Amino acid sequence: MDCSYYDAGRCRSCTLLDVPYGTQLADKDRLARELLAPFGDPEWLPPVASSPSGYRNxxxxxxxxxxxxxxxxxxxxxxxxxxxxxxxxxxxxxxxxxxxxxxxxxxxxxxxxxxxxxxxxxxxxxxxxxxxxxxxxxxxxxxxxxxxxxxxxxxxxxxxxxxxxxxxxxxxxxxxxxxxxxxxxxxxxxxSLVMRLGDVSLRLRPQSFFQTNTAVAERLYAQVAEWVDAVSPASVWDLYCGVGGFALHVAAPGRRVVGVETSKEAVRSARATAAAAGLPQVAFRAQDATAFALGAAAAPELVIVNPPRRGIGADLTGWLERSGARHVVYSSCNPASLAKDLAGMPSYTLRAGRVLDMFPQTGHMEVAVLLERVGAAQ
Missing domain, CATH: 2.40.50.1070 (OB fold (Dihydrolipoamide Acetyltransferase, E2P))
Structure with missing residues (x-):
């Protein structure tokens, strides 16, 4: 991608602009695999590429x-x-x-x-x-x-x-x-602004988080839905759910889904989408994700987490470790904090992983992994 602002030194936000895009993608894939190598021998799917330009929504x-x-x-x-x-x-x-x-x-x-x-x-x-x-x-x-x-x-x-x-x-x-x-x-x-992704039309209100790259977000939601359907849980939590992207994509007949998000506006967005889609089995709570988990009487069969860059932290990591949840899907914009969190969850092993390039021309990436509790598949 050519950029006159970068060439003139007026903006250097795109730190990898001088690196060919194919090399950027390969380097991100390699880094994610190296950081997560201690936590299992997963099936690494090919990285999802983005358009190198015009991708920010x-x-x-x-x-x-x-x-x-x-x-x-x-x-x-x-x-x-x-x-x-x-x-x-x-x-x-x-x-x-x-x-x-x-x-x-x-x-x-x-x-x-x-x-x-x-x-x-x-x-x-x-x-x-x-x-x-x-x-x-x-x-x-x-x-x-x-x-x-x-x-x-x-x-x-x-x-x-x-x-x-x-x-x-x-x-x-x-x-x-x-x-x-x-x-x-x-x-x-x-x-609210309607963000149409495949069969799901999310309603985005002001102050609601949504992934910055619509095309790659659609691939991310589809990948997670594929993993969730493969293990077929009866109950799912989507923690840090934003406007409900994961929760609404994994909704299925007979499956109970709860999304949890601190932003009341995001929860209003998610509830509106669920109502319009006729999904009464999907509920949303405006609450801190860790507090919700720690206060729950029982864990679901599968937990999805999509935290900010800092990761989920020791309290939620500890809860997941002792929760009994059979599977965890972790979508991370920081593989280093993901690796730190996985170190506190030794009962889980990586089963599948994928890099999705939400942020071309920068060193940032999205990494999604499927975790399985050791012995759960037996």
Whole structure:
């Protein structure tokens, strides 16, 4: 992938841009296998490749510069805005929206937040594109004072971006490295973006986590569903379930599925998808995954975990080790923390694994593994 921003030294976020994509993928596959080698002799499936460019369905763009000349991208070391509106890893629909949003900033006189001076009102624009090229646009503001201007300008914005399904304002008043705040003001009739993946159409609300690479996410959900169906559990937990991607893909007649996620908005999204799909046997809980597990009277036959980069931690690892669950599916964006967690679960052995490249041009990857309790298959 060619990138003028990278060549000019304006952005170096894609740290592997000089490495041929085939080499990137092979290196990630080799690293995952090496890190997980102590935990069994699994069937390693071929790595899932991504499009090397245009793969990101979501852009988290810092707004800098001035009202009349806003930048949409990142900040340099001095806190000045660097415009990246033509970023090559963003989906085409996202890239098409960014110049329109820059004009909207000027037209509505939204003052970009000046980090060094700690003044201004617009901090970020967050844009998500669905497989059907519909958009969710979120303006992250310092306070509520600019919401009325955004609301007044919204009809003009929707004329320029008729595919914008959801538009909202998020309030983040604190001067710290946190992208968004707790309060969301939805400005459109629709409050969720439909993310269609195969036979499942997930409903994504603001503040709900979704994988950044839609095409590879679809392969990930399909792979996990294949593993789960192969061992045919009667009961499944999906911990750190987000908008319910795994839970909804593994739903089957006679199988009880519970998804657990701390984000109330994500749980609302998951419940809406389950209701629309007619899946009463799938339930969702807005709760901490570890607390849910530790407080449960009994374990399911299979547990799916999809934690943040830090992994599931010692408490949940310990619970899984003594739980009696026959199988665990672990989807990880950090194979090093995955290996650390597996070291605390000696009763399980790796049966299958696969690298899925969610993040081309970077050293990050997704690794999914199927674990089986030793002796469970006998």
């Amino acid at each position: 979501k852009a988290k763009m810092v707004v800098g510069g001035t009202v009349d000349a806003p930048t949409i991208g990142i900040l340099d070391e001095a806190g000045r805005g660097v415009d990246l509106r033509e970023c090559g890893i963003c989906a085409a629909g996202v890239r098409a929206a960014l110049p329109v949003l820059a004009r909207f900033v000027t037209r509505t006189r939204l003052v970009p937040y000046d980090v060094p001076a700690r003044r201004g009102e617009l901090k970020y624009v967050l844009v998500t594109a669905s497989p059907d090229d519909e958009l969710m646009i979120r303006f992250v503001l310092r306070d509520e004072s600019a919401v009325a201007r955004i609301r007044r300008g919204l009809p003009g914005l929707l004329r320029e971006l008729p595919n914008a399904r959801v538009v909202s304002a998020n309030l983040q008043p604190d001067h710290k490295a946190v992208v968004e705040g707790d309060r969301e003001i939805v400005l459109t009739p629709d409050a």
